Amino acid sequence: MPFFEWLRSNSERYLLEAAQHDMAARYGIEAPAPRGSVFWRRIFTPLYRLLPWGLRRAIMSAMPGSHRRWMRRAPP
Amino acid sequence: MPRRIVVVGGGAAGIGAAGAAKQTNPGAQVTVFTEFEDVGYSPCGIPYVHGREIPTFEQLFLATKETYDEAGIDIRYETRVERLDPTAHEVHVEGDGAVGYDALIVATGFEYADPGVPGSDLEGLHYVKNIRRAMEWDPVLEEAKVAVVVEATPLGLEMVTALAHRGLETHLVDPRPWALAEVADPDIMQPVQDSWADMGVKMHFNTPVEAFVGDGKVRAVRTPEEELPADLVVICTHKRPNNRLAREAGIKIGSTGGIIVDQRMHTLTEGVFAAGDCTEIPHGVTKVPIQGLSGSHAYAQGKVAGTTAGGGDRAYNPVDVPWGMVAGKWMIGGVSFGETTASALKFPYVMGVAEGISRARYYPDMKKIRVKLLADPGTHRLLGAQMVGGEGIKERADFLAMAVRKGVTLEDLATMENVYSPPIGALNEPISLAAQNALAGTKG
Numbered sequence: 220m221p222f223f224e225w226l227r228s229n230s231e232r233y234l235l236e237a238a239q240h241d242m243a244a245r246y247g248i249e250a251p252a253p254r255g256s257v258f259w260r261r262i263f264t265p266l267y268r269l270l271p272w273g274l275r276r277a278i279m280s281a282m283p284g285s286h287r288r289w290m291r292r293a294p295p
Numbered sequence: 296m297p298r299r300i301v302v303v304g305g306g307a308a309g310i311g312a313a314g315a316a317k318q319t320n321p322g323a324q325v326t327v328f329t330e331f332e333d334v335g336y337s338p339c340g341i342p343y344v345h346g347r348e349i350p351t352f353e354q355l356f357l358a359t360k361e362t363y364d365e366a367g368i369d370i371r372y373e374t375r376v377e378r379l380d381p382t383a384h385e386v387h388v389e390g391d392g393a394v395g396y397d398a399l400i401v402a403t404g405f406e407y408a409d410p411g412v413p414g415s416d417l418e419g420l421h422y423v424k425n426i427r428r429a430m431e432w433d434p435v436l437e438e439a440k441v442a443v444v445v446e447a448t449p450l451g452l453e454m455v456t457a458l459a460h461r462g463l464e465t466h467l468v469d470p471r472p473w474a475l476a477e478v479a480d481p482d483i484m485q486p487v488q489d490s491w492a493d494m495g496v497k498m499h500f501n502t503p504v505e506a507f508v509g510d511g512k513v514r515a516v517r518t519p520e521e522e523l524p525a526d527l528v529v530i531c532t533h534k535r536p537n538n539r540l541a542r543e544a545g546i547k548i549g550s551t552g553g554i555i556v557d558q559r560m561h562t563l564t565e566g567v568f569a570a571g572d573c574t575e576i577p578h579g580v581t582k583v584p585i586q587g588l589s590g591s592h593a594y595a596q597g598k599v600a601g602t603t604a605g606g607g608d609r610a611y612n613p614v615d616v617p618w619g620m621v622a623g624k625w626m627i628g629g630v631s632f633g634e635t636t637a638s639a640l641k642f643p644y645v646m647g648v649a650e651g652i653s654r655a656r657y658y659p660d661m662k663k664i665r666v667k668l669l670a671d672p673g674t675h676r677l678l679g680a681q682m683v684g685g686e687g688i689k690e691r692a693d694f695l696a697m698a699v700r701k702g703v704t705l706e707d708l709a710t711m712e713n714v715y716s717p718p719i720g721a722l723n724e725p726i727s728l729a730a731q732n733a734l735a736g737t738k739g
Binding site for chain 1: 470471472473476477480481482485500501503547548549550551552553555556557558574575576577581582583584613634635636638639640641642643
């Protein structure tokens with residue numbers, strides 16, 4: 220798998236799992252047992268959460284993808 | 296010489312593209328290659344035929360093969376494209392060799408993610424995608440007693456509801472803590488799960504599938520806790536872009552695995568357009584590219600690609616993704632994102648929630664509606680919404696999608712006017728109540 224797909228796929232998975240864990244606690248639902256890579260769960264996710272939103276957005280915007288060619292809405 | 300437009304794929308995007316290309320440029324030679332036996336039907340309706348809400352599969356066909364002949368669109372059924380050659384402006388077709396084009400539209404759709412566990416090749420595992428396979432498989436449901444649905448994706452929700460409606464003992468197995476957990480919030484899904492329990496559905500959350508068990512044909516699904524007997528299994532894993540041809544041709548792919556396109560659905564390769572589930576499109580709020588949208592998105596993207604490929608000019612917008620569906624005995628829906636996704640991204644937001652009703656309190660069949668709004672903490676512009684209710688969800692989701700697109704604020708929504716008529720609308724609009732609650736929250 221190419222690097223950016225690997226990065227997106229893993230970051231999406233582990234950030235969502237962490238959010239689901241938080242939401243489960245907030246709504247009184249049984250949380251899933253931690254699964255998968257320690258790096259993504261214990262290092263990447265807390266680090267991502269520490270960054271300010273502006274920096275997180277800048278990093279995401281810098282990744283290759285359709286968004287780099289198309290940042291504004293089409294004219295009516 | 297007429298402009299030669301080749302479309303690879305006969306789903307919503309491919310057919311939308313072919314029709315728009317022909318409309319834009321009636322003299323164009325438009326050819327569609329599809330591996331399947333049919334085009335012009337609604338695959339999204341398949342779960343409802345399985346569930347017997349719709350009597351026959353034939354009702355899902357929207358157009359006949361003659362319709363496309365009469366429109367001047369040349370559709371090559373059951374024809375596999377082996378290779379794309381953008382340098383030579385050709386596609387290589389099994390049995391036919393090279394076919395030249397002036398514009399190529401890639402609309403190769405999606406494939407389900409491989410469950411990646413032993414037994415994935417057993418007979419009795421069903422993937423809902425092609426109508427002919429669904430027709431062949433449907434009689435199995437007459438004999439079956441126990442069904443297992445793997446993963447509570449949107450299709451998973453529809454299939455659980457359909458199979459339970461059909462009277463099968465239905466199990467749902469999902470590794471996440473609630474249904475549709477990658478999209479919807481737990482409070483939105485709780486009424487759905489309660490209604491499934493009423494319908495006899497057995498839910499197994501926080502439960503990964505370890506293997507499909509059987510001897511040639513599946514007879515059970517193994518999880519860490521138990522082995523669930525199964526006469527049939529419906530696999531509803533995530534939709535992944537079907538981009539083998541594009542990758543091999545060197546067409547640029549984004550981080551989602553979808554083809555990179557611009558607002559006119561042009562790829563980074565000259566003369567090649569793409570549309571539908573094989574592409575990635577920027578989200579209107581986060582600007583992050585996303586992939587795996589709905590049939591209506593695919594069709595609209597196809598229209599843009601076809602128009603542009605035909606020589607016209609049409610652009611597509613970033614997507615705010617209004618969504619809605621029936622699950623269990625409820626309707627659920629929303630726009631953009633809810634708390635779960637915002638929490639995953641750590642996207643800053645303020646939130647308001649309200650419980651309202653769909654008709655006057657005294658009017659028969661009045662239904663409850665729960666509305667949750669997320670807004671920017673500084674500007675109060677609407678960022679997203681989620682809803683569950685007995686009726687009126689789709690219309691509210693469409694309205695809220697436009698509200699997100701146009702930058703409507705909580706203040707706007709809190710003071711919105713609304714229709715009041717006892718059979719169709721209550722005195723207080725739940726969206727307005729949720730906005731008022733959000734504003735009250737921001738004032739501490």
